[in-house]
Amino acid sequence: MSKFIGAVLILISLLIGYIGINKIDDNAKxxxxxxxxxxxxxxxxxxxxxxxxxxxxxLFSGGIFVVNKTTKA
Incomplete structure (x- = not known):
């Protein structure tokens, strides 16, 4: 279950990062x-x-931490 939560955090971080980069790019004219x-x-x-x-x-670092923590346990 923890691996799933870590994977979801990573996917959400990629989506939020993409939105953030687009906001920065669209407002620099x-x-x-x-x-x-x-x-x-x-x-x-x-x-x-x-x-x-x-x-x-x-979020990405938190997701990586959760995934790594569960693989070691």
Whole structure:
């Protein structure tokens, strides 16, 4: 049962990480207009994306820990 929980944590972390990376990428836009560089990024959405990626890293490491703990026992 613990292996299953670890696997679910890993899958959820991959999904959340994918969503976070997409949030970061979608909100980092730059436009060059007549030699002027205009940055039209949304910083709050980028921060939310970084939080998602951080949460994904924590869930992934927790899932790896749970899977490794159950294989040693």
């Amino acid at each position: 730059e436009v060059n207009l007549l030699g002027l560089r205009i940055d039209v990024s949304n910083e709050s959405e980028k921060q939310q994306g970084y939080l998602y990626v951080g949460l994904a890293v924590l």
